[in-house]
Amino acid sequence: MLTLTVSLYHYLILSAILFGIGLFGVLAKRNAIAVLICIELMLNAININLLAFNKYMTPGDFIGQIFAIFVITVAAAEVGVGLAIIIAIYRNKLSVNLDDFDWLKW
Amino acid sequence: MIMGFLNSISYVAAAFHTLAAVVVISALLVVFVRNIVHSVLWLAVCFVSLAGVFLTLNADFIAAVQVMVYAGAVCIMVVFGIMLIRRRDMGETNLFNGQTVAAAGVTALVIMLSGFLSFKVGSVTSPAPVPADTVGNIATLLLSKYVIPFEVAALLLLVALVGAVFLAKEVKADADSDS
Numbered sequence: 001m002l003t004l005t006v007s008l009y010h011y012l013i014l015s016a017i018l019f020g021i022g023l024f025g026v027l028a029k030r031n032a033i034a035v036l037i038c039i040e041l042m043l044n045a046i047n048i049n050l051l052a053f054n055k056y057m058t059p060g061d062f063i064g065q066i067f068a069i070f071v072i073t074v075a076a077a078e079v080g081v082g083l084a085i086i087i088a089i090y091r092n093k094l095s096v097n098l099d100d101f102d103w104l105k106w
Numbered sequence: 107m108i109m110g111f112l113n114s115i116s117y118v119a120a121a122f123h124t125l126a127a128v129v130v131i132s133a134l135l136v137v138f139v140r141n142i143v144h145s146v147l148w149l150a151v152c153f154v155s156l157a158g159v160f161l162t163l164n165a166d167f168i169a170a171v172q173v174m175v176y177a178g179a180v181c182i183m184v185v186f187g188i189m190l191i192r193r194r195d196m197g198e199t200n201l202f203n204g205q206t207v208a209a210a211g212v213t214a215l216v217i218m219l220s221g222f223l224s225f226k227v228g229s230v231t232s233p234a235p236v237p238a239d240t241v242g243n244i245a246t247l248l249l250s251k252y253v254i255p256f257e258v259a260a261l262l263l264l265v266a267l268v269g270a271v272f273l274a275k276e277v278k279a280d281a282d283s284d285s
Contacts, residue, residue, distance in 0.1 A: 004119040011163070012224035014126045018133055020217035025137040027209030028202050033142060033188060037149055040180060041133055044156050047172075051163040059164075059236040062243050066252055068168050069244070072175050073259045077266035079180050083187040084273035090191045091276075099203060 011052035019045035032089075032096045036082045043075045122162045128155040142199040146184050153177040164236035167244055 018041060025038030047068045054064025090096055132152040139145045153176040160169040237243060248256050 006119040006122045016217050016220040020213045021133045024213040028206045030201050030203040034200050051165045055163045059234045080266050080270040084270040087274045
């Protein structure tokens with residue numbers, strides 16, 4: 001009979017799939033905001049990993065949960081600064097297409 | 107038969123599989139939808155169901171923070187950013203660039219590698235449950251052992267706030283002639 005179980009492997013596989021989706025978006029999207037969104041997906045995949053290891057390996061220490069809080073903090077700061085940079089670039093270039101951002105190319 | 111099936115599944119496992127399916131499908135829609143506003147809305151769905159996944163991991167405080175910070179603040183901030191730089195037609199705003207095949211190859215490689223490594227790592231699992239009082243334990247640790255990273259995170263948020271305001275501020279066209 002089919003039994004539904006959940007273990008550390010399930011969380012690691014879910015995290016790997018979510019990280020892969022985010023990585024594909026970062027590599028293959030053309031819109032700078034879409035790339036920012038996909039970075040958020042990757043950071044959330046890392047949060048799943050941290051919390052899963054916290055539950056299944058060191059349940060009493062709460063190290064994983066504290067690291068997840070720091071990851072969320074840094075991600076929020078990163079989104080704010082990233083959006084500000086995209087808006088500043090859009091004001092100069094009138095585009096959010098990443099292929100147009102080639103000032104540093106010689 | 108059906109009662110035996112219902113007794114054999116644990117509700118946490120059923121909740122995890124449902125939420126994992128929602129997470130993966132909405133993350134795929136975030137990447138593959140062609141309208142960037144719809145993409146951000148699917149991102150909110152993904153974040154809320156990820157909060158459910160965090161609840162199955164006994165991390166209720168992180169789940170609450172996830173709903174507030176990600177589904178609340180980050181999604182709304184991204185929508186505001188799109189509003190500030192929008193075009194008239196939002197139809198084809200979230201397209202792929204020319205390196206889709208290479209990106210798919212790299213992604214498949216990363217997923218297979220991390221899947222293989224995760225099957226190698228996880229045989230040592232602690233049977234002890236997570237203590238029920240998560241918020242109290244996190245608070246004690248954050249203000250005693252991890253107080254310096256806590257303060258550095260506060261400083262980082264302040265710097266990010268000032269930096270975002272400075273970067274997004276309107277620059278005058280004749281700013282050079284004034285100085």
